[in-house]
Amino acid sequence: MKVAVTAAGGSLSAQVAPNFGRCEYFMIVDTDTMKFEPVKNPAASMMGGAGPVAAKLIKDKGAQVLLTGVVGPNAQGALQQYGIEVLTGVTGTVKEAVENYAKK
């Protein structure tokens, strides 16, 4: 299964970024193989409406789950419509976050 994690950098050792819409990178991680793809977030520098754009991006990348710090109300609505499971309050590195999620 593919999990999207908001990340401060483009590697598994990067910290989980606290904000969804305007994070620097999304790490799209396959929990079965731990293969990952860093995706730079074009919404990070948008004037407005970053959340829904970011939601569409991770949906297009095939993510079924999102691990992040906080999600804004607009993004929340979009993620819900896309049927993406959202887990907030996640901290630590991207690798830790995905491993903790996979253990559940």
Added chain:
Amino acid sequence: MKKIAIASGKGGTGKTTLSLMLSQLLSKDKKVRLLDSDVENPDCHLLLDVVEQKSREINVFKPLIDLEKCTFCGKCQEVCEFNCLLVMPKDVMYFKELCHPCRGCLLVCPEGAISEGERKVGYLHTGKINENFYFDYAIMDVGEARANPLIEELKEGIVGDEDYVIIDAPPGANCPMVEAVRDSDYTVLVTEPTPFGLYDLKIAVGVLGELGLKCGIVINRSEEDDGIIEDYAESAGLEIIAKIPFSREFASLYSKGIIEENFFPGLADDLLEFFS
């Protein structure tokens, strides 16, 4: 007709005080319309005795999407510079607070699935103080993000037979301030002789320069030494139109809602001479 905008970079410098004084002075023998364009936080009406008033809603465009006709092609989402539409597999989400509202989505929809709708963003109040002094203000609804449509609507109320239109602009040097001052004949920047006052004054002067607008300065809370503003005005080639002296008594009257336009005789003379 002369359109005079009263603006400032810094908030709380005395825009409303000056707007009201100037309106009261000029309306003694000229027809004046005062527009309170600080629609997020209007306050002129608190200090005026409005004798006759009409109110109505202010509405802006919103796209109405017919999901029966929509093929979810995504063209409306692509054209929207502000990302206020998100096309889902079987739905289109609309984020009203991001909409500017440009109608681009309405123009590009190949299926004719988007039609003209409207939504309320606030209220417009129009009234008068006396036969020479007309006064309009608007209040933006709580939760709305964009003041500009309300300021545009407020300016629609200018009849054209006024001798003076005084626009009390919102504080800052952002979009609402630009909308308030953009078509004025002259902009007065109210400031105070402090480093903070100077800092924000420079930003406001920069904005007016970009817009190619003429401006001058009024120093409020003026005491013995206004050098900090005077030195800058001289170096920037800007005129200091008048000074409002610091006065505890004046502030005390203001706090009770009393604006005495002749409280400082020298100030009243300076203002009348400059704007007549």
